[in-house]
Amino acid sequence: MGSAVVFSARYLIAPARVWEGRWCRRDSIPATALMRLLKVLPYFVLAACSTVMDDLPQATEPAPYLSTVSSDLKKAAGTEQMAEPLEVAGPIAANPASSAPWIICMRSVASERARRLVYSVFFKNGKYDSVRLSVIVDGCEAQTFTLLSDIK
16 A cells, blocks of 8 residues: 545545555546556657647758859958958758858868868858858868859
């Protein structure tokens, strides 16, 4: 015989004795039904927190053309004080957590030290959005770069 808490209309919370899977008071819920409810409750909570919004198709915008955004790339290079000549790669799709959907990777080839610094230039709605040093998630280091001056 163990002690348990009874939830009933007559008694808000009252201690009761459990005997062979049944409550001693008649007006309370049987212990087995309460245990089943407590076992299933986490599944209902998980189902309530899940959403079907992740499965909906996202509206994608077209990638920017390097020839049309070359002036924006030069502006981003000026912001980061990069020396010419410049190399670019991309556009590549940005991480879904990013605010801008497209990245163009850019680096300077003026010196060996400058060549190691790769920048990510973000584009949103076909326009220059922001620039920052590239991180691993961007995937710029794995891209093939071409000179910006060669792009027509």
